[in-house]
Amino acid sequence: xxxxxxxxxxxxxxxxxxxxxxxxxxxxxxxxxxxxxxxxxxxxxxxxxxxxxxxxxxxxxxxxxxxxxxxxxxxxxxxxxxxxxxxxxxxxxxxxxxxxxxxxxxxxxxxxxxxxxxxxxxxxxxxxxxxxxxxxxxxxxxxxxxxxxxxxxxxxxxxxxxxxxxxxxxxxxxxxxxxxxxxxxxxxxxxxxxxxxxxxxxxxxxxxxxxxxxxxxxxxxxxxxxxxxxxxxxxxxxxxxxxxxxxxxxxxxxxxxxxxxxxxxxxxxxxxxxxxxxxxxxxxxxxxxxxxxxxxxxxxxxxxxxxxxxxxxxxxxxxxxxxxxxxxxxxxxxxxxxxxxxxxxxxxxxxxxxxxxxxxxxxxxxxxxxxxxxxxxxxxxxxxxxxxxxxxxxxxxxxxxxxxxxxxxxxxxxxxxxxxxxxxxxxxxxxxxxxxxxxxxxxxxxxxxxxxxxxxxxxxxxxxxxxxxxxxxxxxxxxxxxxxxxxxxxxxxxxxxxxxxxxxxxxxxxxxxxxxxxxxxxxxxxxxxxxxxxxxxxxxxxxxxxxxxxxxxxxxxxxxxxxxxxxxxxxxxxxxxxxxxxxxxxxxxxxxxxxxxxxxxxxxxxxxxxx
Amino acid sequence: xxxxxxxxxxxxxxxxxxxxxxxxxxxxxxxxxxxxxxxxxxxxxxxxxxxxxxxxxxxxxxxxxxxxxxxxxxxxxxxx
Numbered sequence: 001x002x003x004x005x006x007x008x009x010x011x012x013x014x015x016x017x018x019x020x021x022x023x024x025x026x027x028x029x030x031x032x033x034x035x036x037x038x039x040x041x042x043x044x045x046x047x048x049x050x051x052x053x054x055x056x057x058x059x060x061x062x063x064x065x066x067x068x069x070x071x072x073x074x075x076x077x078x079x080x081x082x083x084x085x086x087x088x089x090x091x092x093x094x095x096x097x098x099x100x101x102x103x104x105x106x107x108x109x110x111x112x113x114x115x116x117x118x119x120x121x122x123x124x125x126x127x128x129x130x131x132x133x134x135x136x137x138x139x140x141x142x143x144x145x146x147x148x149x150x151x152x153x154x155x156x157x158x159x160x161x162x163x164x165x166x167x168x169x170x171x172x173x174x175x176x177x178x179x180x181x182x183x184x185x186x187x188x189x190x191x192x193x194x195x196x197x198x199x200x201x202x203x204x205x206x207x208x209x210x211x212x213x214x215x216x217x218x219x220x221x222x223x224x225x226x227x228x229x230x231x232x233x234x235x236x237x238x239x240x241x242x243x244x245x246x247x248x249x250x251x252x253x254x255x256x257x258x259x260x261x262x263x264x265x266x267x268x269x270x271x272x273x274x275x276x277x278x279x280x281x282x283x284x285x286x287x288x289x290x291x292x293x294x295x296x297x298x299x300x301x302x303x304x305x306x307x308x309x310x311x312x313x314x315x316x317x318x319x320x321x322x323x324x325x326x327x328x329x330x331x332x333x334x335x336x337x338x339x340x341x342x343x344x345x346x347x348x349x350x351x352x353x354x355x356x357x358x359x360x361x362x363x364x365x366x367x368x369x370x371x372x373x374x375x376x377x378x379x380x381x382x383x384x385x386x387x388x389x390x391x392x393x394x395x396x397x398x399x400x401x402x403x404x405x406x407x408x409x410x411x412x413x414x415x416x417x418x419x420x421x422x423x424x425x426x427x428x429x430x431x432x433x434x435x436x437x438x439x440x441x442x443x444x445x446x447x448x449x450x451x452x453x454x455x456x457x458x459x460x461x462x463x464x465x466x467x468x469x470x471x472x473x474x475x476x477x478x479x480x481x482x483x484x485x486x487x488x489x490x491x492x493x494x495x496x497x498x499x500x501x502x503x504x505x506x507x508x509x510x511x512x513x514x515x516x517x518x519x520x521x522x523x524x525x526x527x528x529x530x531x532x533x534x535x536x537x538x539x540x541x542x543x544x545x546x547x548x549x550x551x552x553x554x555x556x557x558x559x560x561x562x563x564x565x566x567x568x569x570x571x572x573x574x575x576x577x578x579x580x581x582x583x584x585x586x587x588x589x590x591x592x593x594x595x596x597x598x599x600x601x602x603x604x605x606x607x608x609x610x611x
Numbered sequence: 612x613x614x615x616x617x618x619x620x621x622x623x624x625x626x627x628x629x630x631x632x633x634x635x636x637x638x639x640x641x642x643x644x645x646x647x648x649x650x651x652x653x654x655x656x657x658x659x660x661x662x663x664x665x666x667x668x669x670x671x672x673x674x675x676x677x678x679x680x681x682x683x684x685x686x687x688x689x690x691x
Contacts, residue, residue, distance in 0.1 A: 064640070064643055103645060214666070426680055428674060429674065
């Protein structure tokens with residue numbers, strides 16, 4: 001059926017709403033946000049037009065020009081020019097332009113038109129344009145361009161109606177193909193000016209709201225203060241809003257486990273269900289609220305258009321540690337997970353900046369580490385009020401995130417010193433209009449993230465938890481054994497061996513053992529500890545069990561370990577894929593291991609000496 | 612005058628973009644983004660640390676440019 005499907009490519013400048021349009025057309029749930037460079041790969045979807053014809057839609061990364069300067073722009077250029085491996089050039093190009101930003105976006109349309117393929121122009125964000133009093137003479141624009149022009153509102157249901165009707169009809173006549181070179185591209189600006197003068201009336205060049213907000217958000221003093229307050233509130237909220245729900249889920253699973261256990265005959269099966277599934281998985285699942293609260297804030301920030309402002313404020317600071325303002329958004333998404341963060345670096349133009357960002361991204365505390373932090377903080381840090389305003393637990397969490405950031409700055413600075421090529425780096429970053437986040441987009445983002453977490457939980461984390469349970473249950477202790485059964489198991493033996501290298505940083509054998517499954521998925525450290533202690537006879541909640549077996553110094557040491565610890569296997573695999581070099585994988589793993597061990601050693605020895 | 616020297620809030624007009632070195636991709640990208648002869652341009656804001664980067668309004672768009680990038684753009688002030 002794909003043989004006769006009409007192949008349509010969505011192209012345009014970054015942040016013009018291509019992906020929102022793609023989602024509207026295909027019912028897809030691709031990520032949308034308000035900054036340049038959200039879409040970094042080609043994405044495909046299909047839908048059936050009213051005529052019954054199958055339409056195949058390609059969503060492509062945004063590009064300012066065919067003179068590509070970053071890996072994501074190259075994809076778009078190659079697909080449109082028919083040079084993308086295994087991909088025929090599209091039958092129809094839908095060039096999407098932000099109706100409030102036509103000076104810039106029409107120029108790219110003119111570049112696209114010169115390919116000599118059928119093109120339709122979609123004037124997107126027409127609702128925002130009308131609100132700002134922008135008047136566009138669409139028929140005249142269409143006549144002068146010599147191609148069909150339709151109006152769209154990608155964020156509204158039915159907002160692509162005109163576009164669907166147009167692409168479902170006859171293919172438009174292509175403009176004659178023209179050669180593309182720097183000299184002839186300069187003429188395009190004059191053509192855009194003539195078009196705008198003849199067809200567009202704009203009361204003012206910028207949105208009044210943007211001017212007002214930017215006056216404060218980019219203010220030399222207030223701007224930084226606002227940024228600090230925003231970041232701090234996010235981490236306070238993660239703890240304040242997440243913790244009560246976590247306790248509720250933990251209690252619920254404890255109750256459920258006890259009732260299920262009562263129905264099962266005593267034996268290995270009962271052990272697996274109560275110690276492995278309910279205690280192990282239940283403990284990890286309990287931390288889902290924290291993760292969702294964190295994602296809620298990240299999604300709202302992404303949609304608002306504030307993040308590129310933060311990048312602007314911090315660019316100089318990031319430059320001094322060998323990064324760039326453009327690193328800010330990939331690094332912020334690494335707080336969710338380093339994998340999308342590392343892939344997001346494709347929008348960084350300078351290859352040196354890109355590799356530096358990839359290497360420090362895993363130091364940003366990913367959400368998979370949040371359960372470990374939340375568990376240990378809940379067990380060891382009292383919920384004092386500090387200065388009558390802040391929660392001490394929230395402050396410790398903030399400090400751990402800060403430790404990761406400071407570590408990244410240190411590593412970036414060292415790498416910058418070691419770099420031979422000290423040539424200048426470009427920033428050249430567009431700051432979009434502010435936008436009120438759409439509840440629907442945030443809800444979809446949260447749903448997608450929640451599902452990813454549940455899939456991890458029922459996949460890799462479940463498998464590892466069952467394995468950990470088996471390892472800590474078998475073999476059974478010999479007759480007449482006096483110690484706890486778990487000491488005679490495989491896990492007990494393995495853990496005691498591992499405890500030697502980790503003794504100087506204060507890890508007991510259970511903690512050392514939990515580091516192994518954590519290498520596959522961080523959250524599993526919590527499930528593994530829960531299972532090992534449950535099998536070892538500490539029924540009930542994990543936090544009190546830990547508090548009675550582990551010293552404060554050891555707990556702090558484990559917290560610091562996870563702030564710097566070598567990343568999970570999937571992150572290493574993505575580093576290999578994105579940079580193509582095993583050397584970067586080795587560097588990344590190696591420096592983090594050394595850093596984690598050194599930091600934990602210092603914290604453990606200092607805390608032990610003070611206690 | 613260079614765009615990097617333009618006082619904040621003052622509107623000027625782009626004269627040309629100069630290559631800092633042979634085959635300057637940054638200069639070419641600036642031209643593609645609309646930094647061409649006759650285009651009005653304005654410094655909207657300066658970042659807090661070292662007044663770098665600058666926020667530049669050109670056409671209907673705002674770009675953050677480091678001083679080294681803005682220095683490639685020659686501007687002139689036209690009598691209003």
